[in-house]
Amino acid sequence: MYEKTPQNIFGHSLVETGRMIKMYNLKVFALKEFDITPEQFVILSILDDNSNLHQMQLCKLLFKDRSNMARLIGVLEKKGLVKKVPGVDKRLVNKIQITPEGKKLKDIIVPVIKESRSKLLNNISDEELNSCIKVFAKIQENLRS
Helix, strand or coil: CCCCCHHHHHHHHHHHHHHHHHHHHHHHHHHCCCCCCHHHHHHHHHHHHCCCEEHHHHHHHHCCCHHHHHHHHHHHHHCCCEEEEECCCCCCCEEEEECHHHHHHHHHHHHHHHHHHHHHCCCCCHHHHHHHHHHHHHHHHHHHC
């Protein structure tokens, strides 16, 4: 029989919580009739903070492979929310930039995301949240070494 120790249920709990958050955010975006997904919103948000990233930098930041990122960027580009701009050295590396339309949509969504986070973190103290963040940092450090 599988013993329910913290070490044994940690992975399942983490994955299940991640899935629940993803499903909740998808539902919120659908109810608000945003024409993008939460994942696409994250790209807009990153591009708004870092105006001259190329596709591979986005891949590393979001832990996505090139083909998935190309698809996501393509969808956002078709919607007029991002644009590809040739790099300074005119090589094949295009910078991805958020458009004014993308920034406007991102600014509309930010309060909804803040409200969503507030619900997700309801009844969780800053102390509990900081403990969780410290545990995640330790796990990441273990995986890096």
